[in-house]
Amino acid sequence: MLRNLKKITFPRKRIFAINFQRTFLTNDYKCNEAWREQLSSPILNKVKLNDFYNVLDQSYATKGIITAIDVDIFANSLRDPTYLEELRDLLHKLRLSAETGFMLDSTHHAIVRNYIEFERVHELIEMLKDPLNYGVFLDDYAANILLDKLITTSEYEQAANVASLIMLQEDYGNEITCALCQFACYKYIFSDSCSSAVLAEPETKNVKVEEIKIRVKYLRNPYFDDHFDINDLSLLAGKSLAWISQKNNNNLNNNLEIIGWLIYRKYESLINLCQECTKIESFKVYPEIIKLIERQIATVPDEEKKCLNDCVSFLSGVNSMGESLEYSMKMTIENAINKTQNQDIIEQKKLFKLWATHRELRLEEQIKRLDRAKRMQLIEQKQEQLKEEEQRLWFFDNEDKIDLQIEEKEKLVEVEHGEKKTSKTIDENYIPPEILPQRK
Template sequence: MLRNCRKVFFKNNVCPIIIHKKNFLSNEYKCTEAWNNMNSSPVFNKISIPDFYNVLDQNYASKGVISAIDVDMFANAIKDGSHLEELKDLLHKLRTTAETGNMLDSTQQATVRNFIEYGEIKELVEILKDPLNFGVFLDDYTANILLDKLITLPDFQLAARVASLIMLQEEFNNEITCTLCQYACYKYISSYTPEPTEPAPAAEKNKKVEEIKIRVKFLRNPFFDDHFDIKDTHTLSGKTLAWISERASNNLNNNLQIIGWLAYKKYDKLSAFCEKMSSDKSFKVNKEVLELLQKENATAEAESKAILENCFTTLSKSEQNSETSLEESLKVAIENAINKLHKNDVSQQKQLFQSWAKLRDEKLEEQAQRLDRARRIQLIQQKQNEMKDQEQKLWFFENEDQIDLQIEEKEKLVDKTVLKKTATKTSDENYIPPEIRPKRK
């Protein structure tokens, strides 16, 4: 259809106005209005962010406890970017307490939305990369919003890093998330250039190196799990692309899977998959795949060159070549996924916001009742102590003998050595040393 329109335009010498789409996701998908309605409760108008943070910080410093619902209220009450550092601090403090298991899903979504809205995306990615200290994870909707934002900036390195977090969680349920992850990883891998390695400084020949020996209880055997231990973004992008592309067998995913195994440097799987695709008559190889194979072969080690050359030769023999570029195919896949799931995702988000608002009200009511109960118990104990003192005054003469016995027992418990030490200490303070005179001749 688009090709026919272009032919008509150029045939009639009419220059078409091309409107570039800035975002894949519409503003409706972000459900900003529904999110603001969830946080329009009158209780938020009573919160002073600086005072609230000081109270939470003092409670944590004195008691070592912080409430999950208080952190949720703080995260949802933020109205400007000046309090993001305090939110980060509270998330870390909550993570160090037993209350971290009660952390609300709305807290995590509020954290992601706040950092995106106020332009601190790099800081957000660092928080997401450290779940042990902050406990913030992406769900399908926040992942889509964040990936869409990074892709349209564009910052494909950060986008690929976020996509790798989805892969590490192994959550490939949402088709929009999967296609956005594929697009981010492909764009990063295709534009990747390895950083030049600086030569190591030459060591001085005659300089002695002092050995430092440290006593340790035991040595831990080196272990690499090939999943959470991967730190290189390029390798993570390759694994993400390969794993996500495995979930469906079509021409686009098959081409992306080849690129994924290539960037992941799993040449045995790459070779086996290329052999499998060469026997598939419906498979059409993209020229971008062949270009990346040649690019990798130019910098590969001698052991891997033979495998990569064999893969290139195998794919080059394919009878059919895809005319559409991989990037255009990925954009079409993203649009199809959005058209398929947009309405359902929007309705589910609105339902989630309503359930979160209801859960927050319940948690606040429970906390108010708990604090009221603790306050009443404290007042009762205080009243009992006052009554006990008053009773002792009123019945002093009747219980004088018993009180004397109690005083004697308490005096026996006092350590006499403490009294001696205090006595010697006071006497030492009043001590005047003798005057020393020279000897007579």
């Protein structure tokens, strides 16, 4: 056997072509063991998802009631990807009910982990982008795990979508989250899928369109808030990069902010930032930024070219960085992880225990509330039975009196009929008036 193996020659390219994907976050950061440990509680292990979903669905169909604690238990008990559609349906029903305001934080985190574990990240992002129908939001730890997953698999477009969601929430408290969002937006902006949208304005063709007039009660004034109403991912990525980079005033963030305002097409903010950066002695520009602005100049209208040319002239007069922008961003991510990783791990483990305790308390409250409602229903039923029994006993106790009252009423009726007959006999003596013939 060994002789035969020696005769076989393997091409070197195939041997050394194996690329191992490297993640930014370590396995310790994800706290998978602590997460599985809190999911092994008796409350979650006893749940049979098929029966539980049928009960919740029937309750919502008949009574229109679904509770946040039930959805939380379903989300945390999920072990099979076949029930992800049921989970999505329950989230939508919860969103339509008054209980949506009581949705637990553990529910959001469990949903993100489940969809990542079962490789359904694209469906998760679609849910995150539709908060009106599903109401799922990212916490810092879930966002970091999701961004790390997307960046590792080179899905920069989806990673930019997640970064834009963080920007829309305007929560920049976690350094790892901010660094990963910046890297995701940067990689998407310099990717092929974004270059055509970023470096070219949409062409407006004069096409004759047939006018269709529709009668409406009233017209709404057009309004664009330039935040939640943005649908263009390139604009969202640029705004995310600009806003997140504003939180720290260092050389890397200043360069990233320049890219952000450029892609966001806020040229007034862009030129003001370039002027301010040239006044900083320690500021150094990355060559990729000047090349990006020069590529943009060839595609913008004439009134905007002057602004971009001024930016190039400002940035060309400062020193250049010797290292690449991507390398600096990776180092920033590594530094942020080394700085806050241990604290984030401790906080996650505390949260898992807190969520488990909170789930038990909410479940006990719901059980007590249901028992109270059931007892009230039994009391009301008992009161109705006692009322009917009281009426029945009262009837038999007063049967003789009731019969006498009936007889008296019958006599009164007979008397009234007799009076009507006598009135008819008196009318027999009535003499009609004489009718005379009319004169001609």
